[in-house]
Amino acid sequence: MNSLFSAFSPLDISLIDAPVLGTLYAVTGLTLLLVLLGPTGVRRAVITVIGAVVGAFGGWALAWFITDVWDPWGVSFSTGTGLWTAALGASLAVVVLNLSGQVRWRRGVAVGAIGLCLLSAAAGINADVGEFPTLRVALGLASYPPLDPALATAQARAAQTPAVHPDPANVANNTASNESGVVGTVTIPATSSGFVSRDALVYLPPAARRANPPALPVVEMLSGQPGSPSDVFTSGRLAGILDTYARAHSGLAPIVVVPDQLGAPGRNPMCVDSALGSSASYLTVDVPVWIRSHLHVTAQPSGWTIAGFSQGGTCSIQLGAAHPELYSTILDIAGELVPKNGSEAHTVQSGFGGSASLYAAAAPSAILAAQQPYAELGAIFVVGDDDIRFLPGVHAVADAAQRAGVVTHLFESPGTAHDWRTVDYAWTTALPIIAARTALLAPTVIATTR
Structure with missing residues (x-):
């Protein structure tokens, strides 16, 4: 790559x-x-x-x-x-x-x-x-260059057109089977939210890099905390997983955008708008606006997924459940039962201005209950079967999603805990479901595990 x-x-x-x-x-x-x-x-x-x-x-x-x-x-x-x-x-x-x-x-x-x-x-x-897959990552020497603007902005001219199901045969004629995707850094301005963020990363699959590319589904993926967007590709090795999938599907894979929902490794705005920063508005307003104006992606919500690991998983179900007009699919990898920033008392004070009712309303289960019934939303929950602390919460949120009418899939990663091995399993398992739900490929019947 x-x-x-x-x-x-x-x-x-x-x-x-x-x-x-x-x-x-x-x-x-x-x-x-x-x-x-x-x-x-x-x-x-x-x-x-x-x-x-x-x-x-x-x-x-x-x-x-x-x-x-x-x-x-x-x-x-x-x-x-x-x-x-x-x-x-x-x-x-x-x-x-x-x-x-x-x-x-x-x-x-x-x-x-x-x-x-x-x-x-x-x-x-x-x-x-799975924290340090190579010595380069362990020494902090892994880095990504700025994304070539020609690969991004030039593709955006038809981004607002209706989604067109790409013809795999046509894509195959323009995409080498062994070609890899590209990852690069971009700056996503916080025009509306004012949120102070670090640079985001973007993965473009081989099909997105050819002449006249199809409008592809997009995934907004969030790292854990403490962490940074690059963790998704260094420790999480996501580009390799996506490349493997693309090689088996004529170069087709989702475009993945990894914005910074934290602002710094030690910060946790909990994906809400508060005194800690307008993280929720940044992720649901500024980031989608940038994606639609810079990348050739499916215009309809049916092609949009929000995903995340750990704290990012909590964000994915919070924002995905609250904004079905933006996202049709959620991938929650080992998310929390409720947003947390230290103790419950500190969480309520720092993120919700001391309001216990606002804090309660921000819980994923409360958002799901308030927004139900859902017509099109789907959610994929993945947790390690050795993740004793997060396992019960993931099950509880998955149950709440199913009760709210969300098409729900729940998977337990065998032999893993709250780590990047679980993330690898989650993406490998969820990609076919995301592809079917976002019409990346011809839809197939995916049996729910619930």
């Missing part, structure tokens, strides 16, 4: 797939084995086993303390992350208990084993959550 890396380098080797991880785990295991093959005896063996058990318990307790007591991120660790922390505690205990009585070179191996154990645990946890 030429939007991020023009040539391969070691910085782009995957940190979450088998080759690198398998090699690291094998080297760590062999190093631990060398440590254990030193001076042995019944007493040392018993102490080592007891130490490993105590270390594992200590690691698990540390994970529990961080996620359930300290709670700096507002999410619970997955089972996999807890197990990796326990494994780290056990392995460090084994190494430390076998340092004494070793010859010099074995002590050197033991010291090296400590570093390898730390590195293996960090790599395992990263693979579990």
Whole structure:
């Protein structure tokens, strides 16, 4: 994909797939084995086993303390992350208990084993959550260039015309099957809202880049908090998912626009208009106006989707449910039961001027109940089946959507928690549904899971 890396380098080797991880785990295991093959005896063996058990318990307790007591991120660790922390505690205990009585070179191996154990645990946890798919992303070196205005503004001349179902055969004649989409940054001015935002990112599929492109569906996608629009493409690897889909469908995929609903990584305006900023107006007025005037997209709401992960997922159901005249489809990936900015008291005061009634009315379930019955709205909810903190809330909002007459799909991502693995699963699972609902392809019957 030429939007991020023009040539391969070691910085782009995957940190979450088998080759690198398998090699690291094998080297760590062999190093631990060398440590254990030193001076042995019944007493040392018993102490080592007891130490490993105590270390594992200590690691698990540390994970529990961080996620359930300290709670700096507002999410619970997955089972996999807890197990990796326990494994780290056990392995460090084994190494430390076998340092004494070793010859010099074995002590050197033991010291090296400590570093390898730390590195293996960090790599395992990263693979579990999918935060840093490559070293380039981990080092903060991944960036996207400004989107070529010729790819954007030149396509907008017919954006207000009625949607025309693209002919796949015609698209295939103009789009190479192995061509990739392009991602670039754009500035979306807050003309109406005055909201202070960072640059947005735009993904244009191969079909959008050819001469006389079809009017394509558009997805307004929102990142989590803390975060930035680029997270959707770096940690979320969304461009790769869309490219894979486009290659299987003659270059067709939705255009995806990722605006900034936060203003800064640590801010959370909760996608409402308040003293924290007019985030809702920015997303539902300024961003759609910019999209319609700069991108060749389907004019009707039937071609528009709003999506998001975590805090962005909460925004997607809030705004999608409140504005069926703008969006026909919602993709809520592990969103919250209610908007949150710290404690409930702080949320009410900072985002709703101290009004408990305004806060209650901003809950997705309240918006759904107030706007029902819906005629055309559809919603896709996705949550990790190991996301113990968000799982009940997603189910509750999905139930509220179904009661309000929304065509509802609910999926649980197997073996994932509140992480980018869930986002990958969500997009891969939801794309065919979005394509059918937005007439990207010839409609097919999608069975609801509810």
